[in-house]
Amino acid sequence: MGATEMKKELKFKYGIDIPYQTVYNGTRRASEKLFGKWNDSFDWLYRIKAEIELRSPGSVVEIDTITDDEGKVRFSRFFCAFKASIDGFLNGCRPYISVDSTALNESWNGHMPAALTLDGHNWLFPLAFGFFDSETKDNWVWFMKQLRKAIGPMEHLAICTDACKGLESAVKSVFPDVEWRECFRHLMENMKRYYTGDVYGKNVWPVARAYSPHKFKYFFDKVLPASPEVQKWLDEHHPFLWARSKFSADIKCDYINNNLAESWNAWIKEHKDLPVHCMVDAIREQIMILFAKRRKISIALPPGILPDVIYQLNATSRRV
Template identity: 30%
Template sequence: MSNPKLCKGMKFPNRKVFRAALREYIVKKPVDIKFKLNEKTKVSVHCKYECSWRIYASQIAGELTFQIKTMVPTCICGRTFKHSQVTSTYVARKYLDDFNKNPDWAVSGVKHQVMQDVYVDLSINQVYRAKRKAREFILGDERLQYGKLRDYAVMIKVTDVGSKVILQTEITEPNTQPKFKRMYVRYNAQKVGFLGGCRPLVGLNGCHLKGKFGGHILSATARDVNDNIFPVALGVVEQENNDSWVWFLQTFADDIRRPNELNLVFISDRQKGLILTMELLFPTVEHRFCVKHIYNNFKLNFKGLELKAALWRCAVATTVREFEKRMQDMKKLDNEA
């Protein structure tokens, strides 16, 4: 099928096989075609540019077998670098192994490979569609994978006793299947490890999901005794806002234990929805801010490596007296500047 040679009288097991062989043949030939008949029992194709080239095939009576009945193999039209049959689906299937071995295959690389093999110049959009379809062929349709989440949640609870998984769905239109809304996942080892061997400091952060359906991941992470990052829980939500943070942190508190009972300190990037959430849910719990994010705002008005170093000396101060001294040193630097 990689390079079929068609001729009058040739037989094929069924219409699908004939269509696949026909496509490979005309791409290699090359002949751009249009269908004059495209039915279950007969197929008739002519040259798109109205020369004498044509093929007619039909099903043999009483069988599924397709046979070429008429074929005029001579095409006098000149070659072009566009072909209606070299679609994104065709490219995805033809180079499926290459996409599988190299998921980050560059757009320019795909275009170059197709041009070398079949002398067709794909558009940028065609290549992007081909890459997306190849991903779906390899990993499966993302939409269908959402239907397996309930089984996944049950499997976690059965195989890792003590884990907690909450799956929320919503019905957006009457008489339709519920759609995924939010999910909270915390494995048993995460809770045991956090309560038994981590510092009482929890970092909160959110990031975008770049898949087909978007969304955000909200995460709670800690530091273990070796100062390594220790993931505690995560949630997948529709977007990072006040409502989603309230849901995530309320679930986290009910799951792990109340933060004020554990004397926890939260640290975040000063996301507005998160600040309001902390004030609403845990008004007595300490909420600190990430110095790296503070510096990103600080350097807009106060530039220079010396001021940056001074800021970090303030951040790592371990006593009130030392902190006040470092702050005075930084103020002097600002006045001198």
């Protein structure tokens, strides 16, 4: 709870109005008693790493440091992929990875990159996460290298990202042979800056959703007369896959938006203002609870095709 929220809560619950600075100092003092000092939190990551590797052999946990001008060794970035997440992805998930990052709160204004995927029931499946100070090319390349080390080489793999220049370079250098997909919602937000009108809203979305090449051409031919420059703009600024008709059938995933990243951000939102070692431990606990819950669900499910897949098949057959 932040100082502003705490001030309101004290006013509502106890009827006392305390100056903001006093409340802020009190919350900082309480936070240090609960979680320790922020500067010590980065040192505690090494203990977290040792404990994870001891309790879950096969997990990939990496910490990278830099040496400043004064010769002091400082924290730079962190990567974590639990053994259960790696095995679950390789043995039970589709070869599809959504990659994005979210900004952290509180004293360290860093970012949390995450690699996410889908299980057989189309549920969010966390694969890996980490920390770095900013979304630079070097940081993204390091994160993607750790991810490749965790999952190993794969014959078929799709990676979906937003329009992030540093991430683009990282995927090109670390995963040069993957099917590279781009979030269509972000593409449309960029398109609205240059092209406006009903013709784009009514026809560009159906272009992306169409499964067959002739349906893709049917809707795209309605867009080109409004502005022939659209094709050139897409080829220059959005050369990656964003239409279902272009996706490989081997991936078995037709998502055109990077919604997995938004779901992850909402899922870990309440942990984003914790010290980094507490954040890692809180996410670890949350993932363990998630996997235990899904294990119970899987035991209770009948053998055969999953219920969610049957529901989708029935819904599709009714539309036909």
